[in-house]
Amino acid sequence: MNKYIDWLEQKxxxxxxxxxxxxxVLDKHKHLDAVQISSILDTQNTHISQAxxxxxIAELEKHEIISKLNFGNEHSVYEIQCAESHxxxxxxxxxxxxxxxxxxxxxELQLEIANSKGFSVITHSLNLYGKCSKCN
Amino acid sequence: MNKYIDWLEQKxxxxxxxxxxxxxVLDKHKHLDAVQISSILDTQNTHISQAxxxxxIAELEKHEIISKLNFGNEHSVYEIQCAESHxxxxxxxxxxxxxxxxxxxxxELQLEIANSKGFSVITHSLNLYGKCSKCN
DNA sequence: TTTTCTGCAAAGCTTTTGCATAGCT
DNA sequence: AGCTATGCAAAAGCTTTGCAGAAAA
Numbered sequence: 001m002n003k004y005i006d007w008l009e010q011k012x013x014x015x016x017x018x019x020x021x022x023x024x025v026l027d028k029h030k031h032l033d034a035v036q037i038s039s040i041l042d043t044q045n046t047h048i049s050q051a052x053x054x055x056x057i058a059e060l061e062k063h064e065i066i067s068k069l070n071f072g073n074e075h076s077v078y079e080i081q082c083a084e085s086h087x088x089x090x091x092x093x094x095x096x097x098x099x100x101x102x103x104x105x106x107x108e109l110q111l112e113i114a115n116s117k118g119f120s121v122i123t124h125s126l127n128l129y130g131k132c133s134k135c136n
Numbered sequence: 137m138n139k140y141i142d143w144l145e146q147k148x149x150x151x152x153x154x155x156x157x158x159x160x161v162l163d164k165h166k167h168l169d170a171v172q173i174s175s176i177l178d179t180q181n182t183h184i185s186q187a188x189x190x191x192x193i194a195e196l197e198k199h200e201i202i203s204k205l206n207f208g209n210e211h212s213v214y215e216i217q218c219a220e221s222h223x224x225x226x227x228x229x230x231x232x233x234x235x236x237x238x239x240x241x242x243x244e245l246q247l248e249i250a251n252s253k254g255f256s257v258i259t260h261s262l263n264l265y266g267k268c269s270k271c272n
Numbered sequence: 273t274t275t276t277c278t279g280c281a282a283a284g285c286t287t288t289t290g291c292a293t294a295g296c297t
Numbered sequence: 298a299g300c301t302a303t304g305c306a307a308a309a310g311c312t313t314t315g316c317a318g319a320a321a322a
Contacts, residue, residue, distance in 0.1 A: 014275085014276060014277075014320095014321060014322075015321080015322095016276090016277065016278085016320075016321075017320095018277080018278075019277095033311095034311080034312080035310090035311075048278085048279090049278070049279045049280070050279095050311090050312080051278075051279070051280080051281095051312090051313075051314080052277075052278055052279070054311090054312060054313070055277080055278085055313090056277095070206035070208075072206075072261075075311085090249070090250060090253055090255050092255070093258060099253050099255070101249055101253065103245060103249055105241075105245055106242055106245050106246070109239060109241055109242050109245075110242070110262075110264055113226070113237055113239055113264070114226060114264050114266060117226055117235050117237065117268075118268060118269030118272075119226050119228070119235070119264065119266045119267065119268055119269070120266045120267050120272055121264050121265070121266040122229060122265050122266045122267070123265045123266075124262070124263060124264045124265060125208075125261070125262070125263050125265075126246075126260070126261070126262045126263075127260060127261050127262075128246055128249070128250050128255065128257050128260045129257070129258050129259045129260060129261075130250060130255045130256045130257040130258045130259075131255065131256050131258070132253075132254060132255055133254030133255070136254075136256055150295095150296060150297080150300090150301060150302075151296080152295075152296075152301090152302065152303085153295095154302080154303075155302095169286095170286080170287080171285090171286075184303085184304095185303065185304045185305070186286090186287080186304095187287090187288075187289080187303075187304070187305080187306095188302075188303055188304070190286090190287060190288070191288090191302080191303085192302090211286080
């Protein structure tokens with residue numbers, strides 16, 4: 001509860017029930033798009049207008065409390081970013097399972113490659129698509 | 137010219153002027169979305185209805201002649217896939233420059249990671265976002 | 273009190289679909 | 298001839314915006 005309020009206050013964002021409700025949904029069910037967030041809130045009898053959902057998401061993303069991810073063909077999905085370290089994703093194309101991972105060597109190699117092409121890296125996204133152990 | 141016809145024939149797709157025109161645009165200007173393809177064709181006095189552009193893109197993607205890419209916030213863009221080996225992308229957040237690269241070690245590490253999580257990898261996408269040498 | 277947030281309804285964009293005609297093989 | 302492709306217009310989705318009233322600091 002207070003966790004979400006803390007995140008907002010740390011970024012000097014006005015605290016409202018809508019914002020904490022959206023953060024709570026995203027914290028419990030990761031990797032949701034705006035429409036899914038809306039649906040889950042409706043299920044919980046916490047209806048929030050779509051306009052507000054989009055506005056809140058945009059603000060949270062701007063302040064780096066949540067981050068936008070692209071998993072292949074679908075729409076962008078969001079996950080909590082603050083209080084979490086960077087990670088990459090393994091996505092099961094069969095059942096949709098998402099597993100997070102980090103790998104130091106890959107991060108290093110990425111910097112080397114960027115360097116060799118004259119790029120400085122600000123961020124990156126690495127998604128591995130395949131089948132999880134259950135779907136194989 | 138004939139290159140595009142060959143690609144289509146190899147996949148048993150009916151050859152039409154619209155399809156070869158769209159392939160030609162994508163071959164010359166990489167990483168375009170549907171609207172950009174439409175605009176470029178209009179510039180060349182080769183108007184193709186949007187419905188057709190979307191239908192052709194979908195068919196070309198389904199047959200793996202082109203592939204869809206997500207570069208961060210924007211819409212999906214497309215690039216020629218057939219006759220090109222897999223590669224990853226460095227994207228300049230300032231000027232939009234896209235540089236392609238491949239790295240054997242990263243590919244190997246990806247397989248190792250996936251293995252350790254019980255995943256088999258079908259495909260992957262690795263995008264490095266930053267600033268190119270000109271924009272730094 | 274002042275600023276920001278919110279809902280509603282409308283508008284904007286991108287993408288998809290139905291249907292009749294045109295084009296490829 | 299038979300099957301697929303195409304254009305047009307309409308529909309469907311998702312996202313954004315204007316505005317007036319509500320809530321937070």
